[in-house]
Amino acid sequence: MRRLGFIAAAGTVSALALSACAPAASGGDAGGEYDPEAKVELTITTFGTFGYDELYKEYMELHPNVTIKAKNIDTGGNAKTDLVTKLGAGGKGVSDIVAIEEGWLGEIMNVSDMFVDLRDYGIEDRRADWVDWKYEQATDAEGRVLGYGTDIGxxxxxxxxxxxxxxxxxxxxxxxxxxxxxxxxxxxxxxxxxxxxxxxxxxxxxxxxxxxxxxxxxxxxxxxxxxxxxxxxxxxxxxxxxxxxxxxxxxxxxxxxxxxxxxxxxxxxxxxxxxxxxxxxxxxxxxxxxxxxxxxxxxxxxxxxxxxxxxxxWGGAWLSIPETSQKKDAAAALADWLTQPEQQVKQSAAAGNFPSTLEAQETLASEATPNEWFxxxxxxxxxxxxxxxxxxxxxxxxxxxxxxxxxxxxxxxxxxxxxxxxxxxxxxxxxxxxxxx
Known part of the structure; x- marks a missing residue:
């Protein structure tokens, strides 16, 4: 459960809006050097059954300076409409982290410069974590990587x-x-x-x-x-x-x-x-x-x-960071943590989905944990x-x-x-x- 035909549905993105969201200097939040100990509030928008609620709590316990404000939209289609509308308004109101669904990643690629190139935040060091096509899917024509892979379908x-x-x-x-x-x-x-x-x-x-x-x-x-x-x-x-x-x-x-x-x-x-x-x-x-x-x-x-x-x-998603975020480093740290193999195993237990990282897949295959609902x-x-x-x-x-x-x-x-x-x-x-x- 991706190109910019979607923007037309929400209003054309003008050149001004796009330039207003042009990529900031790589590596570092707007407004100064990143302080990992400073208090920060991060917003994240997901959709459907993502299985992140307990992981948010765990992350905040590990990082007492971080407060996570989470929004979950009922379906991927409605999440797309929400994101498209906000991107069409120049990115106003878009969360620090947004979940992108496989079915509309292509539309996002048409406005890939409205999202952070995660190579600036070290994602290349993790490339081997994922099945190769998952990483490649979120890479645009210029080689920019737009998302941390969550699940596959x-x-x-x-x-x-x-x-x-x-x-x-x-x-x-x-x-x-x-x-x-x-x-x-x-x-x-x-x-x-x-x-x-x-x-x-x-x-x-x-x-x-x-x-x-x-x-x-x-x-x-x-x-x-x-x-x-x-x-x-x-x-x-x-x-x-x-x-x-x-x-x-x-x-x-x-x-x-x-x-x-x-x-x-x-x-x-x-x-x-x-x-x-x-x-x-x-x-x-x-x-x-x-x-x-x-x-x-x-x-x-x-x-x-x-x-x-x-x-x-069928389906799968990524966590992406819009260029409008003023907390890119902190957002990248959270998105990276949420998609680590250990967290993907926990996400699978909570939501039933299947991880995109090889280590997490191997864990699920070997553990063969019974699902009480099935x-x-x-x-x-x-x-x-x-x-x-x-x-x-x-x-x-x-x-x-x-x-x-x-x-x-x-x-x-x-x-x-x-x-x-x-x-x-x-x-x-x-x-x-x-x-x-």
């Missing part, structure tokens, strides 16, 4: 054990993995089997998340590697769209509202049986289970080491397995908007039964012309 399959059992399906996660091993066509074949065996219940929550996972597995998604739009005449993309449309028409989608799932009730009443789950999604599922009144003891969900079509990455499944170890072979896809400037505002509404046409695959695809292409001009 290897993806497994969440499934409702109770729903599987009622349909006569295996419930042991290893047996589930064997049954579902294969491509997306096989996943939908098993899904149709489930719909029939369950008396018409849905196989997955809604078409949007499934589609995003399918697109992320393509060698090239909504954009080619050269940054060209890659949708209208993309035969492979259309073939996959038709495959998903057929599954939806067969009753496999529960037509859920993204990020809501009937206020979590759909996770406890058997509305759907499976769900695509990148690591960070586990925290969302846990939160919705809690909202619906479930406990670890009553949760019927599990997590299997399998995913249709093989390895795939039937004791060793989610960290499973995600380490799912991460093998993962390389993030190039995301173009309007990638997140295309997913949300083009294919989101188009797939609703299918989910709600308002049209067939042709009607939904035509709607997508029409919306595409409005979004990408």
């Amino acid at each position: 290897p993806t497994g399959l969440c499934y409702n054990k109770e729903a599987f059992e009622a349909a006569g399906f295996p419930t042991d996660r290893e047996e589930v993995a064997k049954k579902l091993e294969g491509d997306w066509a096989h996943y939908f074949e098993v899904g149709q089997e489930y719909v029939e065996a369950s008396g018409g219940k849905a196989w997955f929550d809604h078409g949007g998340f499934v589609w995003n996972s399918i697109v992320n597995q393509q060698e090239e998604g909504y954009y080619t590697k050269d940054g060209e739009l890659n949708i209208e005449d993309n035969a492979d993309l259309r073939e996959n769209f038709d495959l998903l449309a057929s599954a939806i028409e067969g009753g496999q989608s529960a037509a859920q509202e993204a990020w809501n799932w009937n206020e979590g009730k759909s996770f406890v009443d058997g509305t759907f049986a499976t769900m695509v789950c990148p690591g960070w999604m586990l925290g969302n599922v846990k939160g919705k289970l809690e909202q619906a009144g479930a406990t670890p003891e009553t949760s019927t969900w599990d997590f299997a080491d399998v995913f249709p079509g093989g390895a795939g990455n 039937n004791g499944s060793p989610t960290g170890a499973i995600l380490a397995s799912r991460a093998e072979g993962v390389v993030a896809q190039f995301k173009g400037p309007k990638d997140s908007e295309i997913q949300e505002k083009v294919f989101g509404p188009a797939l609703q046409v299918l989910d709600t039964g308002e049209g067939d695959a042709d009607a939904a695809w035509d709607k997508a292409l029409g919306l595409l012309k409005e979004i990408v001009k």
Whole structure:
């Protein structure tokens, strides 16, 4: 769960605004030499389920002179809107540290000079900490590094054990993995089997998340590697769209509202049986289970080491420092600490996401800690397995908007039964012309 098409949505960034945020002299906060012992208040904005609350407390205990004022925005899309609006106003009100989501990092690259080059704060010394493509993703065309990598998004399959059992399906996660091993066509074949065996219940929550996972597995998604739009005449993309449309028409989608799932009730009443789950999604599922009144003891969900079509990455984030920050050194120290392997392990325990540092990945794989919300499944170890072979896809400037505002509404046409695959695809292409001009 990146270019500057986004700024247009919030108002054009004028040359004056950009120059007002031009990079300061490297290494050092505005207003004088950095004093690591001086009292400082740092602001940080994240989104979704980041798992940082206890880490903030720990950092303030280790650094009594630092006060952290944290803001968490509910979704990555809303966080993008918040950041874009503030950047469009010349950076006024932007936090000292902001979390940047994988889906819109490309837009940020179009205004990379509004963010600190972290090479000035020693990030090159840590380059080997991360999987190589994570570091490279946050490096702009001039070689400036804009973000400390937090998590990545290897993806497994969440499934409702109770729903599987009622349909006569295996419930042991290893047996589930064997049954579902294969491509997306096989996943939908098993899904149709489930719909029939369950008396018409849905196989997955809604078409949007499934589609995003399918697109992320393509060698090239909504954009080619050269940054060209890659949708209208993309035969492979259309073939996959038709495959998903057929599954939806067969009753496999529960037509859920993204990020809501009937206020979590759909996770406890058997509305759907499976769900695509990148690591960070586990925290969302846990939160919705809690909202619906479930406990670890009553949760019927599990997590299997399998995913249709093989390895795939969905999401991930970075911590970046805007040039408007007057506390760059202190902000860099905090962002660096939050993304160290030891802290990434703790973040994973709190949020369920999967770290981008190699040492933290190895720790999770070796510890195989049971996740009480997913039937004791060793989610960290499973995600380490799912991460093998993962390389993030190039995301173009309007990638997140295309997913949300083009294919989101188009797939609703299918989910709600308002049209067939042709009607939904035509709607997508029409919306595409409005979004990408």
